[in-house]
Amino acid sequence: MFPADLYLLMPELALAGMAIIVILADLVLKRRDLLAPLSLIGLAVPVALSIVLWLKLDSIDPHALSGFSGFFVVDYFSLFFKFLILGATALVIMASRESVTRFSRFQGEYYALIMMASGGMMLMAAATELVSIYVALELSALSTVALIALLKNSRSIEASMKFLILSAISSAVMLYGMALVFGLTGSTRLLDIADRLTSVSELIDQPALLLGVIFIITGFGFKISSVPFQMWVPDVYEGAPTPVAAYLSVASKAAGFAVIIRVFFLAFGSLTDEWALLFAVLAAVSMFIGNLVAIAQKNIKRMLGYSTIAHAGFIMVGLAAIGREGELLGPGVESILFYLVAYAATNLGAFIAVIAISSKINSELIDDYAGVARRNPFLAFALAVSLVSLMGLPPTAGFWAKLNVFNAAIETDLVWLALIGMINSVISAYFYLRVIKTMYLSPPASEERITADLPLKAALAIAVIGLLFIGIVPGFVMDVVETAVGTLA
Amino acid sequence: MTTVLVFFFILGGMALLGSVGTVASRNVVHAALSLVLALLAVAGLFILLLAEFLAIVQVLIYGGAITIILLFALMLTRTREGPVRLDNAQRRFALIGAGAAFAVLTVVIMVSDWPAPIDNPVRPGFSRISEVLFQQWAIPFEAASLVLLVALIGAIVISRPEKGERD
Numbered sequence: 328m329f330p331a332d333l334y335l336l337m338p339e340l341a342l343a344g345m346a347i348i349v350i351l352a353d354l355v356l357k358r359r360d361l362l363a364p365l366s367l368i369g370l371a372v373p374v375a376l377s378i379v380l381w382l383k384l385d386s387i388d389p390h391a392l393s394g395f396s397g398f399f400v401v402d403y404f405s406l407f408f409k410f411l412i413l414g415a416t417a418l419v420i421m422a423s424r425e426s427v428t429r430f431s432r433f434q435g436e437y438y439a440l441i442m443m444a445s446g447g448m449m450l451m452a453a454a455t456e457l458v459s460i461y462v463a464l465e466l467s468a469l470s471t472v473a474l475i476a477l478l479k480n481s482r483s484i485e486a487s488m489k490f491l492i493l494s495a496i497s498s499a500v501m502l503y504g505m506a507l508v509f510g511l512t513g514s515t516r517l518l519d520i521a522d523r524l525t526s527v528s529e530l531i532d533q534p535a536l537l538l539g540v541i542f543i544i545t546g547f548g549f550k551i552s553s554v555p556f557q558m559w560v561p562d563v564y565e566g567a568p569t570p571v572a573a574y575l576s577v578a579s580k581a582a583g584f585a586v587i588i589r590v591f592f593l594a595f596g597s598l599t600d601e602w603a604l605l606f607a608v609l610a611a612v613s614m615f616i617g618n619l620v621a622i623a624q625k626n627i628k629r630m631l632g633y634s635t636i637a638h639a640g641f642i643m644v645g646l647a648a649i650g651r652e653g654e655l656l657g658p659g660v661e662s663i664l665f666y667l668v669a670y671a672a673t674n675l676g677a678f679i680a681v682i683a684i685s686s687k688i689n690s691e692l693i694d695d696y697a698g699v700a701r702r703n704p705f706l707a708f709a710l711a712v713s714l715v716s717l718m719g720l721p722p723t724a725g726f727w728a729k730l731n732v733f734n735a736a737i738e739t740d741l742v743w744l745a746l747i748g749m750i751n752s753v754i755s756a757y758f759y760l761r762v763i764k765t766m767y768l769s770p771p772a773s774e775e776r777i778t779a780d781l782p783l784k785a786a787l788a789i790a791v792i793g794l795l796f797i798g799i800v801p802g803f804v805m806d807v808v809e810t811a812v813g814t815l816a
Numbered sequence: 817m818t819t820v821l822v823f824f825f826i827l828g829g830m831a832l833l834g835s836v837g838t839v840a841s842r843n844v845v846h847a848a849l850s851l852v853l854a855l856l857a858v859a860g861l862f863i864l865l866l867a868e869f870l871a872i873v874q875v876l877i878y879g880g881a882i883t884i885i886l887l888f889a890l891m892l893t894r895t896r897e898g899p900v901r902l903d904n905a906q907r908r909f910a911l912i913g914a915g916a917a918f919a920v921l922t923v924v925i926m927v928s929d930w931p932a933p934i935d936n937p938v939r940p941g942f943s944r945i946s947e948v949l950f951q952q953w954a955i956p957f958e959a960a961s962l963v964l965l966v967a968l969i970g971a972i973v974i975s976r977p978e979k980g981e982r983d
Contacts (some may be wrong), residue, residue, distance in 0.1 A: 336955075
């Protein structure tokens with residue numbers, strides 16, 4: 328049974344293999360600038376293998392291939408996240424060319440660690456067993472620790488240290504929770520847990536089960552940077568190399584939500600009343616804290632850090648929106664997946680523009696973005712469009728993302744939460760618009776043109792075109808999302 | 817049954833003593849040595865649970881290798897002689913937090929109904945353990961090897977200086 332299942336794991340295996348090839352190439356290659364294209368090829372291989380698996384799924388019924396004694400599954404849901412994570416990784420690598428020169432000695436390690444982190448995240452999205460989920464989570468977390476420390480200045484090391492300690496604490500709490508769940512249900516496989524919880528009715532009322540679930544939320548809450556596990560975000564975003572911050576905000580969040588959806592909707596589907604309420608409260612608090620503290624930020628990376636906390640809150644509105652009458656995988660889950668795609672394009676757009684501008688003007692202060700529109704109209708426009716999408720205005724992807732999430736909340740009688748979300752969108756407009764105003768209306772400090780290299784401009788163009796495309800034709804992504812959620816049950 | 821219970825309390829007490837020593841000790845070497853006590857006591861608990869393989873691994877890897885590495889790291893990185901201050905002003909809050917967590921966990925675990933223990937636990941043979949580890953648990957096992965690789969690369973990246981800095 329074991330070797331026969333190996334092909335299910337091909338994308339992850341290929342990615343890990345390519346990461347090792349990149350490190351070895353770093354030893355022998357004289358030209359370091361070839362490492363980025365090599366890494367992109369390394370990402371293309373798992374993408375191709377995932378497409379092959381997707382086509383294979385089309386031809387079988389039900390559209391899911393479970394393997395490794397039920398520890399791992401290939402379905403549209405997991406493949407959807409593999410494409411999302413690999414795509415985000417590719418854009419980040421394309422935008423890294425300028426940034427990697429700041430740690431020239433470790434370029435190979437930089438690309439390899441990003442690929443390893445992605446491998447861990449892909450595994451997170453496809454694992455259907457608690458221990459596998461935990462190990463996959465550690466794989467991505469440990470890679471991230473090293474990536475954050477790459478700049479080797481005091482802020483970067485401090486950020487890395489904070490991330491390491493907080494990630495270890497949240498992992499420990501999560502493992503305790505998993506142990507409690509295992510003790511009660513006798514299994515770590517998500518489907519077995521779900522079976523036990525429905526067949527043995529007195530299990531549901533055990534306080535230990537509830538505590539276990541809360542502890543597991545702690546571990547995942549850290550990944551998606553939800554309040555109250557958000558303390559690391561601003562420091563890490565400010566201290567880490569900017570592409571790493573961009574990567575964390577998008578890929579890590581997507582993988583975190585993939586795991587949450589799978590664990591809570593599959594294993595703890597019979598406990599929805601408890602955790603849906605918990606996620607509703609966390610969503611409301613995350614939105615308020617993220618948006619209100621973001622207003623006071625002077626550093627654009629810190630501002631985007633708080634904004635990512637707020638967006639974790641917006642996405643969690645979708646988690647709270649559970650359909651009544653046993654219709655678990657309703658509009659709420661679909662709105663989350665749609666939001667994650669829209670947010671990936673949007674936030675990568677914003678971050679890549681920040682990478683280009685900040686490295687040239689040598690400042691991350693919002694005030695120093697004065698007059699950037701005159702120094703490079705394309706970069707300013709891309710950043711402006713991305714910020715408009717983060718606000719949630721049409722014709723951008725962010726508009727449909729927020730509309731779907733709030734709609735799901737209203738459909739499931741969570742009008743108060745949708746209302747809080749709308750209030751927060753208005754609050755957020757203040758600090759996003761301030762950046763746009765500074766770029767377009769304030770006089771520039773110098774007239775010198777800001778230049779950016781071609782791969783970065785290409786990555787930025789892809790992100791901006793992507794967010795505009797989703798904004799104008801949301802139906803395409805919506806169809807894919809519906810397919811992905813369809814195989815979850 | 818009672819002998820097992822007696823051993824359980826002795827070993828449990830040792831584990832507790834070691835753990836408290838690890839956190840409360842003001843000398844970092846003493847803390848590391850207290851950790852050995854706690855880890856060895858846990859190995860004893862594994863034997864009570866009929867998990868001999870796990871007990872051996874616990875002694876070899878945690879009681880042996882990991883503690884030795886820890887002590888070596890302490891000796892190699894220590895910058896000044898004498899005891900290093902290990903606590904700070906937050907010690908009191910940490911105590912309150914840990915106490916509260918302990919109280920909540922104790923209450924929750926006591927009031928919950930746990931599934932009945934198995935009547936005749938069997939001692940799994942080594943070959944059975946390896947079968948389960950390498951087949952059923954292949955995914956987390958293999959992924960753990962990648963975690964180690966990443967940790968290795970990460971440690972090199974963090975500890976090796978950039979070009980221009982002195983080695």
